[in-house]
Amino acid sequence: MPSNLFLHLPDGDADLSSVYESLQRLQAPPSYGVGDVFPEAGELAGLFFGDSGGDDTPAETSLLRTAAEQEFADTGYSPYSFLRDQPITYGGRETFDVQAIRRDFPILHQKVNGKDLIWFDNAATTQKPKQVIDAIRRYYESDNSNIHRAAHTLAARSTDGYEGAREKVRRFINAPSAEDVIFVRGTTEGINLVAQTYGRKFIQSGDEIILSTLDHHANIVPWQQLAKERGAKLLVIPVNDRGEVILEAYESLLSPRTKVVSFAQVNNTFGTVLPAKTMVAMARRYGARVLIDGAQSIPHTPVDVQELDADFFVFSGHKIYAPNGIGVVYGKKELLELIPPWQGGGNMIRDVTFEETTFSAPPHKFEAGTPNVADAIGLGAALDYVSRTGVRCIEKYEHYLTEYAREALGRVDGVRLVGNPRERVSVVSFIIQGMPVPEVGSLLDKEGIALRAGHHCAQPALRALGVEATVRPSFSFYNTTDEIDRLVEAVRRIAARG
Numbered sequence: 001m002p003s004n005l006f007l008h009l010p011d012g013d014a015d016l017s018s019v020y021e022s023l024q025r026l027q028a029p030p031s032y033g034v035g036d037v038f039p040e041a042g043e044l045a046g047l048f049f050g051d052s053g054g055d056d057t058p059a060e061t062s063l064l065r066t067a068a069e070q071e072f073a074d075t076g077y078s079p080y081s082f083l084r085d086q087p088i089t090y091g092g093r094e095t096f097d098v099q100a101i102r103r104d105f106p107i108l109h110q111k112v113n114g115k116d117l118i119w120f121d122n123a124a125t126t127q128k129p130k131q132v133i134d135a136i137r138r139y140y141e142s143d144n145s146n147i148h149r150a151a152h153t154l155a156a157r158s159t160d161g162y163e164g165a166r167e168k169v170r171r172f173i174n175a176p177s178a179e180d181v182i183f184v185r186g187t188t189e190g191i192n193l194v195a196q197t198y199g200r201k202f203i204q205s206g207d208e209i210i211l212s213t214l215d216h217h218a219n220i221v222p223w224q225q226l227a228k229e230r231g232a233k234l235l236v237i238p239v240n241d242r243g244e245v246i247l248e249a250y251e252s253l254l255s256p257r258t259k260v261v262s263f264a265q266v267n268n269t270f271g272t273v274l275p276a277k278t279m280v281a282m283a284r285r286y287g288a289r290v291l292i293d294g295a296q297s298i299p300h301t302p303v304d305v306q307e308l309d310a311d312f313f314v315f316s317g318h319k320i321y322a323p324n325g326i327g328v329v330y331g332k333k334e335l336l337e338l339i340p341p342w343q344g345g346g347n348m349i350r351d352v353t354f355e356e357t358t359f360s361a362p363p364h365k366f367e368a369g370t371p372n373v374a375d376a377i378g379l380g381a382a383l384d385y386v387s388r389t390g391v392r393c394i395e396k397y398e399h400y401l402t403e404y405a406r407e408a409l410g411r412v413d414g415v416r417l418v419g420n421p422r423e424r425v426s427v428v429s430f431i432i433q434g435m436p437v438p439e440v441g442s443l444l445d446k447e448g449i450a451l452r453a454g455h456h457c458a459q460p461a462l463r464a465l466g467v468e469a470t471v472r473p474s475f476s477f478y479n480t481t482d483e484i485d486r487l488v489e490a491v492r493r494i495a496a497r498g
């Protein structure tokens, strides 16, 4: 049974060489290796004891855990384990504990079709912790007001909440300024905003827009519409049979005609992580602008828009434990100043006469009308929650769940995994021979297991790997290996019938 042990470091300045020395003294079972250290993640920095494919028993891992507790007793570093998802408390301090995390998500604790609900539809949307639900309730119970315009106390509180959420987004994605962060409804609206503003202003007849085969329809249709309108051409980066983009082919598509490159950083059907930074740098050499669709990357991997050097980065709140109806477009300041507003109306103007209107500076220029204040505040609370849990820890834990699921599902007779990208997160796609995908979905629903069975709004990606539809469990840090075991058992029964 694979198992992993983490070690929380109390701050980013931990003496890592002494930590390593202590780890050597642990005499861990041979199948353990000491993995990555994440000193940058602040309080929740972790140290990863990666399972290296061994067949560790719970007793072995338990021994290692006890040894780690003793070794680090005086340091304040807290070891914790993912072993069978058992919580570990250390020195009276709360550590990453999947059961404690699950208690924060009220919706998970219900029966569906007589069985404990298992939510494996996280790539479609994530569930909300009570901290997010409470933040929204508090807002409506005590602060609700329109913002900016009205000069009274509740308006000031609402404005502070809304702008405070913008600052939280800025910090989360490391944007240079909160003014570079525009609130929209979600990824789809964000991509449409960029296509309709930047695209309409700068794309001319004969220009080229490069997308990836792995893109969600949300990153295809708006560019297709724009290309039709402007007489521009769409070019598509092909994929190999693992479900990875072929960089050499991308290189050969780039040219001085390339005006925009737009792609999903993480694909939603196979979980492929694209080499976004490299792809941005390649586009730069031709002077192209780059939009990154971060819908699937933001919940699973650390995002630093300055490091990525993208011109636009777009994501949806609901994929990262925030409410529906709120999302973000980050744009480089010089571009946001250059491009025209999208929609016109209140809130986005400096002065209006019937002859002429002058517009506010970004981001307000792009936020016409009364904004979604409550859900922006909910998004801020969700990002706080994720940051407190630790983005690096989340990434590692979800990687562990994904590999666990791939391995177990791949061993079931009649199951074919679809896609095998080397860099991947959180998604497994499969089909069962002789069983229609929708039927598998509804049989699993009868077992209380919610997942996606269909084309996942990414038909070109699936077709590139020779299928029209797959069954797609997708994981979050509130999922457990016990839940995956239940899925695998159910899949085994279904496959045996098929």
Ligand code: PMP
Pocket (backbone or CB within 6 Å): 123, 124, 186, 187, 188, 189, 215, 216, 218, 219, 264, 266, 267, 268, 293, 295, 296, 316, 318, 457
């Ligand atoms: N891009 C990707 C990669 C996605 O996975 C999704 C949602 N499945 C979207 C865009 C669209 O997001 P939304 O529906 O929240 O606008």
